[in-house]
Amino acid sequence: MVLRLPRAVTLGLIGSLLLLLGSFGGGATRNRGGVLEAAGLDFLAYGRGAGISNTVFWFGVVLLLLGWITLGRRHVLGAREGDVDKREKAVRTAMWAWVLPLIPAAPMLSRDVYSYLMQGAMLRDGFDPYTQGAAVNPGPFLLEVSHDWRNTTTPYGPLHLWIGEGVTRLVGDHVTAGVIMYKLLSVAGFAAIAWAVPRIARRLGGDPVLALWLGVANPVMVLHMVGGMHNESVMVGLVSLGLLACLNRRFVLGVALIAVAVSLKATAAIALPFVVWMATRHYAARINQVLAFLLTGFVAVVETLLVVAAVTFLSGASWGWLSEISGNSKVINPLAWPSLTAGAVTTFIQLFRDDFDYNVALAVLRPVSMVLMLAGLVIVWWLFRQDDRRAIAGTATAYQVAFVFNSVTLPWYYASVISLVGTVRPPGWVQRLAVGASVVVTLSFTGSGNHQLYNTWWMAGVFVLAWVLTDWAFGRDLRGPWPAPGAAPRGPADRAAHPPAVPAASRPR
Incomplete structure (x- = not known):
């Protein structure tokens, strides 16, 4: 159903x-x-x-x-x-x-x-x-x-x-x-x-x-x-x-x-x-x-x-x-790339060094992220220059780049x-x-x-x-594991109750 x-x-x-x-x-x-x-x-x-x-x-x-x-x-x-x-x-x-x-x-x-x-x-x-x-x-x-x-x-x-x-x-x-x-x-x-x-x-x-x-x-x-x-x-x-x-x-x-x-x-x-x-x-x-x-x-x-x-x-x-x-x-939350990456890097390094501090990784990654953001904004601005539709699409993309690489999102x-x-x-x-x-x-x-x-x-x-x-x-139905109202119950024998659509061919012995 x-x-x-x-x-x-x-x-x-x-x-x-x-x-x-x-x-x-x-x-x-x-x-x-x-x-x-x-x-x-x-x-x-x-x-x-x-x-x-x-x-x-x-x-x-x-x-x-x-x-x-x-x-x-x-x-x-x-x-x-x-x-x-x-x-x-x-x-x-x-x-x-x-x-x-x-x-x-x-x-x-x-x-x-x-x-x-x-x-x-x-x-x-x-x-x-x-x-x-x-x-x-x-x-x-x-x-x-x-x-x-x-x-x-x-x-x-x-x-x-x-x-x-x-x-x-x-x-x-x-x-x-x-x-x-x-x-x-x-x-x-x-x-x-x-x-x-x-x-x-x-x-x-x-x-x-x-x-x-x-x-x-x-x-x-x-x-x-x-x-x-x-x-x-x-x-x-x-x-x-x-x-x-x-x-x-x-x-x-x-x-x-x-x-x-x-x-x-x-x-x-x-x-x-x-x-x-x-x-x-x-x-x-x-x-x-x-x-x-x-x-x-x-x-x-x-x-x-x-x-x-x-x-x-x-x-x-x-x-x-x-x-x-x-x-x-x-x-600090993983919506921002530097915070997300700092968490992953810290978890990995702490496998070998228990005293490694998350803030050390974050202090390095935030400036790097700012450079990536600026580069990304320039690239997007250049790529989305062809017409009005591309300009609006580029605006949305540029905002996304800014929010991903920003220090805080x-x-x-x-x-x-x-x-x-x-x-x-x-x-x-x-x-x-x-x-x-x-x-x-x-x-x-x-x-x-x-x-x-x-x-x-x-x-x-x-x-x-x-x-x-x-x-x-987007169109896929969600179906429950129960039959539709009024439908006859189905069991293992149901399949056998229907003859095969094509008769079995005789085989040489």
């Missing part, structure tokens, strides 16, 4: 509602105050109550994931090319049905939103988050910042601080109100991605339904952009709008939007060299190609610098963020890749890889933000499940 799941939108909606319920005790819970404490239900955040909350949360994650996979199988990957508008509407309806319950939910999968509030309050109160840690400004926000980050500077740009300052001036030191404001900002960024991505796909001759399903309705996007409220949501939204503007030959507007994104987070700049290729091909029809390249490159650099300088000046922040771009090196970084990979109608193996990797990333992080990437048995199960769900999404 073929296993059949309920409607995709229903599965995902139930999952989102469970995530809403479980987030207050199983998400990135408050250290002081919060909704549970105000309602007298704070027991759900510790002890057995926390166990219940985490169980509800995980059921929500799994059902949301199953809803997304079912949606892909029924409306995207296994559907005919016809009636694109109807299929896109089905995906968009399901996506927003899953997002809406997460708007009133507590922060999940990360405590970063509390750091955002703290950094905004620091700029508001006259401190410099590029040279000082959060601990210099005690208050309600500091109580919610993870202990690991209380003496750490911020790697984000002046727009990030400007937004944080505006939010904290509006809400004062009220943590819950600040979280609500950031949730609205993250939803606005998510909406910009959802609006731009299908249009980018159409402009490139791709499948807008695949682009929307894989690049926006993806649980990694929904959970980390909306649930986690990461500033990637606004950054990716601005980059998506900028790339769409460039595809429509509005290059000044496109570069300006991407430059604003750069002032929020520097990784947005990876898209700009590919915009230069797009502009070069457009203007090469009128002037010499080399001259077109030099002029468009020069204008893009100058415009970016002017926009970033304007944001820096208007925000009242300093240029100290340029020295902090490399980010903090405290995070976190799951929400991949929003820059996921949002674009479906727009260019990628080959089947890329689609399968993107779906499988999305399943793995979705199931690798707990509601509090801790990862399971070094939990061997957990990750083994996750990889097996990712393989099975990816196969099912």
Whole structure:
């Protein structure tokens, strides 16, 4: 019997509602105050109550994931090319049905939103988050910042601080109100991605339904952009709008939007060299190609610098963020190549030397990885220069290169890749890889933000499940070991009950 799941939108909606319920005790819970404490239900955040909350949360994650996979199988990957508008509407309806319950939910999968509030309050109160840690400004926000980050500077740009300052001036030191404001900002960024991505796909001759399903309705996007409220949501939204503007030959507007994104987070700049290729091909029809390249490159650099300088000046922040771009090196997980390789090297060397330190290997591999990243970015930029489709594909590939070889990589970084990979109608193996990797990333992080990437048995199960769900999404049926209802039982004698299709020939004796 073929296993059949309920409607995709229903599965995902139930999952989102469970995530809403479980987030207050199983998400990135408050250290002081919060909704549970105000309602007298704070027991759900510790002890057995926390166990219940985490169980509800995980059921929500799994059902949301199953809803997304079912949606892909029924409306995207296994559907005919016809009636694109109807299929896109089905995906968009399901996506927003899953997002809406997460708007009133507590922060999940990360405590970063509390750091955002703290950094905004620091700029508001006259401190410099590029040279000082959060601990210099005690208050309600500091109580919610993870202990690991209380003496750490911020790697984000002046727009990030400007937004944080505006939010904290509006809400004062009220943590819950600040979280609500950031949730609205993250939803606005998510909406910009959802609006731009299908249009980018159409402009490139791709499948807008695949682009929307894989690049926006993806649980990694929904959970980390909306649930986690990461500033990637606004950054990716601005980059998506900028790339769409460039595809429509509005290059000044496109570069300006991407430059604003750069002032929020520097990784947005990876898209700009590919915009230069797009502009070069457009203007090469009128002037010499080399001259077109030099002029468009020069204008893009100058415009970016002017926009970033304007944001820096208007925000009242300093240029100290340029020295902090490399980010903090405290995070260790195998999503980053140097961390992954350092772990393997250390395990091998410790077979012969018990006293070998992991940090020794990491200190060598991180600089090597930076060189590989820069070389990889240049190679990708040169290889993906032929047309608009290649430029967008190159942008996604360049982001992937950057995140693999970066010293620190976190799951929400991949929003820059996921949002674009479906727009260019990628080959089947890329689609399968993107779906499988999305399943793995979705199931690798707990509601509090801790990862399971070094939990061997957990990750083994996750990889097996990712393989099975990816196969099912692309058309392979999952069949149970039981017969269909009403079917006669089969046994060893069944085979003998049917005569052979061809009579046995006589043999010479």
